[in-house]
Amino acid sequence: MLEIIFTNERISSKTTKIFAVSENSRLTFEALSKDEINLLKKAAQQYEFTGKKDTFLEVFGSGGKIIIAGMGEKPEALDLQNLGGRLAKKLFKDTSACFYVEEIKGCRLSLEEIAHNVAFGMMLGSYRFDKYFTKKKQNEYPALEQIIFKVKNSADVNENFKDFAALGNAVRYGRDLCNEPANTLTPDVFAADIKRLEYLGLEVEVLDKESLKEKEFNLLLSVAQGSIKEPKAVIIKWKGNPDNKEYDLALVGKGVTFDAGGISIKPAGGMEDMKQDMTGAAVVVASMKALALQCASVNVVGIVGLVENMPSGSATHPGDVVTSMSGQTVEIINTDAEGRLVLGDCLWYVQDKYGVKEVIDIATLTGATMRALGSEYAGLFANDDKLAQKLIAAGEESGERLWRLPIGEGYNKMINSDIADMKNIGGANAGGSTAACFLQRFIKDGVSWAHLDIAGVDKETKGNALNSKGATAFGIRLLNKFMQNK
Ligand code: BES
Ligand code: MN
Ligand code: ZN
Numbered sequence: 404m405l406e407i408i409f410t411n412e413r414i415s416s417k418t419t420k421i422f423a424v425s426e427n428s429r430l431t432f433e434a435l436s437k438d439e440i441n442l443l444k445k446a447a448q449q450y451e452f453t454g455k456k457d458t459f460l461e462v463f464g465s466g467g468k469i470i471i472a473g474m475g476e477k478p479e480a481l482d483l484q485n486l487g488g489r490l491a492k493k494l495f496k497d498t499s500a501c502f503y504v505e506e507i508k509g510c511r512l513s514l515e516e517i518a519h520n521v522a523f524g525m526m527l528g529s530y531r532f533d534k535y536f537t538k539k540k541q542n543e544y545p546a547l548e549q550i551i552f553k554v555k556n557s558a559d560v561n562e563n564f565k566d567f568a569a570l571g572n573a574v575r576y577g578r579d580l581c582n583e584p585a586n587t588l589t590p591d592v593f594a595a596d597i598k599r600l601e602y603l604g605l606e607v608e609v610l611d612k613e614s615l616k617e618k619e620f621n622l623l624l625s626v627a628q629g630s631i632k633e634p635k636a637v638i639i640k641w642k643g644n645p646d647n648k649e650y651d652l653a654l655v656g657k658g659v660t661f662d663a664g665g666i667s668i669k670p671a672g673g674m675e676d677m678k679q680d681m682t683g684a685a686v687v688v689a690s691m692k693a694l695a696l697q698c699a700s701v702n703v704v705g706i707v708g709l710v711e712n713m714p715s716g717s718a719t720h721p722g723d724v725v726t727s728m729s730g731q732t733v734e735i736i737n738t739d740a741e742g743r744l745v746l747g748d749c750l751w752y753v754q755d756k757y758g759v760k761e762v763i764d765i766a767t768l769t770g771a772t773m774r775a776l777g778s779e780y781a782g783l784f785a786n787d788d789k790l791a792q793k794l795i796a797a798g799e800e801s802g803e804r805l806w807r808l809p810i811g812e813g814y815n816k817m818i819n820s821d822i823a824d825m826k827n828i829g830g831a832n833a834g835g836s837t838a839a840c841f842l843q844r845f846i847k848d849g850v851s852w853a854h855l856d857i858a859g860v861d862k863e864t865k866g867n868a869l870n871s872k873g874a875t876a877f878g879i880r881l882l883n884k885f886m887q888n889k
Contacts, residue, residue, distance in 0.1 A: 404529075404575075405491065405526065405529045405547060405548065405549070406548060406549045406550070407522050407526070407550055407564075407568075408523065408549065408550070408551045408552065408561050409522075409551075409554050409557045409561045410551060410553065410557045411553065411554055411555055411556065411557045411604060412557075414501045414551060414553060415499070415566065415845055416467065417466065417467045418467060418499050418500060418501045418503055418551070419467055419468040419469075419494065419497040419499070419500040419501070420434065420435070420466075420467070420468070420469045420470070420500075420538050420601030421469075421471075421472065421480075421500060421501065421502045421503065422434075422469070422470070422471050422472070422502075422503050422508065423471075423472045423474050423483075423486060423502075423505075423507055423517070423521075424454045424471055424473065424474060424477050424508075425454055425474050425475065425476060425477070425478060425507050425508045425509045426453055426454040426455055426456070426470070426473065426474070426476045426508060426509075427453055427454060427709065428454060428507075428508040428509075430443050430447060432503065432505060433505060434505075434553065435469070435541050436464075436466075436638075438464065438465065439462075439464045439465075439466065439469060440689075441465055442461065442462050442464050442469075442671065443462055443469065443471065443729045446460055446461075446462045447460055447471075452471070452473065453473070454471075454474065454475070455473045455475060455691070456473060456476075456478075456482070457473065457475075457485075457489070458472075458473035459471065459472055459473065459493070460473070460637030462505070462693045463706040465725075468497065468617070470490075470493075472486050472489075472490070474486065474507060474510070476509055477509045477510065477511075477570065478509070478510045478512075479510075479512075479637035480509060480512060480516065480800075481520075481802045483512070483516075483517055483521050484520045484521070484523055484527070484802070484869060485524060485526060485868050486521055486868075487520065487521040487522060487524020487525040487526075487527075487528060487868065487869075488524040488525070488527055488867075488870075489524075489870040490502075490521070490524075490525060490528070490550075491524070491525045491527075491528035491529035491545075491547070491860045491868075491880060492528055492529075492545075492868065494545070494547045494550075495545050495546065495547070497544050497545045497546060497547055498547065498548060499547070499548070499549050499550075499551070499554075500547060500549075500551070501549050501550075501551040501553055501710035502518070502521055502550065502551070502552050503553045504518045504552055504553060504554045504555075505640075506515055512874075514554065514555065514659060515554070515559070515560050515563060518552045518554055518560055518564075519563070519564055520567075521552070522550070522552060522567065523571055524868070524869060525550055525553065526567075526571030526572075526574075527869040527870070528808065528868050528870075528871070529545065529547070530574075530575050530578055530870075530871050531545075531871050532578065532579065532871070532872075532873050532874075533543045540767065542554070552623060557873075565696075565697070565759075566697050566887075568696075569693050569697045570693050570879070570880060570883050571750060572692075572693075572696060573689040573690065573692045573693035573696065573879055573883075574689065574876055574879050574880065575875075576689050576692060577686055577688070577689030577858065577876030577879050578873070578874045578875070578876045580593070580681070580685040580688070580689070580872030580876075581679050581681070581682050581685050581861065581876055582873045582874045583678070585660050585677075585678040585711070588660055588678070588681070589632045589660055589711070590627075590633060590634055590635045590660055590709035590710060590711065591632070591633055591635060591660065592656070593635070593637075593660060593681065593684070593709050594609045594635040594637050594709055595609075597609070597637045597639060597688050598637075600639070600688070600691070600692055600695070602650040603683035603692065603695035603696065604641075604695050605639055605640065605641055605691055605692070605695050606639070606641075606642075607638070607639050607640075608637070608640075609635055609636075609637050610635060610636040610637070611633065611635060612624075612627075612633050612634060612684040615634060615636060616802055618728070618752065619726075619727075619728045619748075620636060620708070620728055620746065620748040620749075620752070621725050621726055621728060622725055622727045622728070622733060622744040622745065622747045622748045623636065623708050623710060623723045623744065623745045623748045623749070625658070625719045625723065626665070626710045626712050626719070626738075626741040626744050626745055627710040627711065627712075628717050628718060628719060629665050629666070629712065629713040629714055629715045629717055629718025630710070630711035630712070630713040630715070631715075632660070632710075632711045633889050634635070634708075634709060634710040634711075635709045636706060636707065636708050636749060636752075637688075637706070637707050637709065638704065638705070638706050638753075639688065639691045639704070639705040639706070639707075640702075640703075640704050640705075641691055641694045641699070641701070641702065641704075641705075642702050643694060643698060643700045643701050643702060643703075644675060644700045644701055644702050644876055647702055649702065649758065650703060650704045650757050650758075651701050651702050651703060651759075651761065651889065652701065652703045652704075652759065652761045652762075652763065652764075652833070652889075653703070653704050653705070653706070653753045653754070653757065653761070654687045654690060654691070654703060654704075654705040654706075654763055654764075654765070655683075655705070655706050655707075655746060655749050655753060655762060655763070655764035655765070655768035656681075656683035656684035656685070656686060656688070656705070656706070656707040656708075656764070656765055657681070657682075657683035657684060657707075657720065657742045657745055657746055657764075657765070657767060657768065658683065658684025658708055658709040658710070658745070659677075659681055659710055659711065659712050659745065659839070660678070660680070660681050660686075660709060660710070660711050661677055661678055661680065661711050661713070662677040662680040662739070662741065662742075663677065663712055663713050664712065664738065664739035664741075665712050665713065665714050665718050665719060665738030665739060665741060666712070666714050666718050666720060666721060666738045666740075667721060667737045667738040667739040667741060670680060676862065679767065679861050679862065679874055680712075680742070680767050682765075682767050682857060682861040682874065682876065682877070682878075683707075683742075683764070683765040683766040683767060683855075683857065683878075684707035684708070685874075685876055686707065686765050686857075686876060686877070686878035687705045687706075687707050687765065688707060689879045690878075690879050690882045690883060690886075691705045693879065693883050694883075697883075699887070701889060703886065704753060704757050704759065706749045706752065706753045707749070708746065708748065708749045710741075710745055711736070711814055712739075712741045713795070713846065714738075718738065719738050720735075720738075721735065721736055721737060722734070722735070722736070723735045724823045726881065727747055727748055727751065728747075728748045728751045728755075729747070729748075729751045729845055730823065731732060731824040731845075732823040732824045733747070733820075733824065733825055733826070734769050734820040734821075734822055734823040734825070734826040735826075735827050736826045736827055737827060737828045740827045740828045740838070742766050742767065742768045742838075743768065743827060743841045743842055746764055746766060746825060746842055746845070747841070747842065747844075747845045748845075750762065750845040750846060750852075751845050752851055754846070754847050755847075759850070760849065760850055760851060761790065761850070761852075762846065762850055762851070762852045762853075763790075763794070763852070763853045763854075763855065763885075764842065764852075764853075764854050764878050765854075765857060765878050765882075765883070766855070766856060766857065766858075767856075767857055767858045767861050768835070768838050768854075768856045768857075768858055769782075769834045769835045769838045769856055769858055770834065770858060771834025771835045771838075772808070772835035772856040773835070773858040774837075775808070775835060776806055776859050777859055778848070778859050778860050778864045779806075779860075780798075780804045780806035780860075781803070781804070781855050781856060781857045781860045781877060781878070782797075782805070782806060782808050782835050782855070782856035782857075782858075782859075783795065783805040783806060783807045783808065783855060783856075784807070784809075784835070784836070784839035784842075784843075784850065784853065784854040784856070785810075785852065785853040785854070786843060786852050786853075787851040787852065787853070789851075790851045790853050791807055791853060792853075793885060793888065794853055794855075795807065796888070797882075797884040797885035797888060798881050798884075800884050801880040801881045801883070802869070803860075803878060803880050803881035805855065805881070808835055808836060808839075808856075809836055810836055810839045810840050810843060811836075811840075813839045814829065814833055814836040814837050814839075815837075815840040815844075817829035817830055817833070817837050817840070818837055818840055818844075820842055824844075825841065825844060827841065835856055838856070839854050839856070842880070855878060857877050857878055858878040860875060861874060861875060861876075861877055862874065863875055
């Protein structure tokens with residue numbers, strides 16, 4: 404993994420040097436010689452480099468390569484993160500590089516914040532999932548092993564990077580979980596990996612099939628029964644505020660380690676993507692890991708339902724009726740609408756057992772939300788405007804943006820069943836909203852609840868500098884920001 408160093412010591416002269424400038428600012432840098440600056444000015448003229456956002460100027464001086472990154476007029480934190488991501492990809496052949504942290508005209512961030520955001524972007528942009536390549540092709544591998552940030556007071560900058568480093572680590576961990584194929588990341592392997600996180604001071608309880616039966620996670624069990632893989636539910640607790648006996652928040656994640664659709668089987672094309680149908684669970688687990696690494700002063704309880712949705716002789720039939728933990732009955736019309744079943748019991752359990760008054764669930768839940776929003780926004784559904792506003796704000800700040808979609812009685816009626824309390828699909832339309840209404844039936848009175856549908860944003864699609872091929876683990880940065888703002 405890329406090593407990040409903040410230092411105020413001298414840097415070896417052969418190191419690639421990087422500077423960031425805003426649009427139309429002068430090319431003068433404390434760390435460069437007159438000759439180097441002249442070289443830059445000539446090159447800028449020739450290539451008409453003005454510092455526009457997302458442009459680079461590169462020259463080779465006597466002391467090695469110099470890169471000037473254009474940042475546009477008023478660069479913000481996310482622009483700097485983005486630069487970090489782009490640099491991580493760009494510095495492919497440079498074995499060592501140094502980012503000179505100097506003032507950027509028009510940027511309201513401190514020098515420390517500039518360094519931190521670029522470094523964080525590099526942590527994300529340099530992520531790769533390459534454990535299954537048996538032959539390393541030299542030219543396909545980044546050479547960059549170390550990035551140095553030349554800063555004025557390195558001790559403070561280092562110390563204060565802790566929260567960003569924790570979050571970067573958590574996002575990389577979340578992506579590893581999501582990219583892992585379903586033959587290796589089974590519910591029991593996933594659960595064992597979460598249990599391992601106890602070394603960080605998290606409390607982890609794994610419910611096996613026997614205890615799931617005893618506690619009546621019947622909807623979750625009905626999804627799992629077609630698979631030979633044993634289901635698990637895992638409860639993860641972080642008590643960062645001992646003065647408070649209660650939990651401030653519950654996080655609930657959909658952890659379908661593979662979604663074949665069950666008897667309502669999915670078409671073959673693209674089915675391989677359904678190894679990522681556990682992204683919600685990965686996001687919850689990684690978010691808990693981030694809290695522990697950050698020693699955050701909040702109390703949060705997380706729960707993830709880990710199952711595989713497969714067709715077989717023991718699978719749930721379309722038309723089966725199952726009594727949920729809440730006591731409400733569900734007619735399962737389509738076994739491919741399984742995420743809401745897993746979540747229904749998990750939502751109920753976490754409210755019933757821990758009395759939490761604020762609950763956020765996160766799930767790759769519906770193709771309908773993906774169709775509506777593409778990969779620009781995740782869908783947000785909520786029964787509380789204040790909570791929705793806070794989540795939208797955290798989304799804008801973190802770059803993981805949310806768009807609120809409606810719930811309400813009209814949609815809720817669409818999941819009434821002729822023979823049971825509800826059915827697990829609505830009509831052909833408004834699939835994201837009817838799914839959310841299904842979940843809302845498992846929310847107790849007086850509980851603030853939000854549901855994040857991340858079906859359209861869990862996979863990299865368009866060359867975002869902070870992602871790499873495969874999983875984005877969307878939601879970890881957003882939830883971390885939300886909890887920090889609390
Ligand atoms: N895991 C899928 C949703 C999904 C689709 C996630 C595409 C990521 C990309 C979910 O379990 C599902 O199958 N939903 C169905 C529900 C339908 C049967 C009512 C859907 O959206 O098609
Ligand atoms: Mn499904
Ligand atoms: Zn699914």
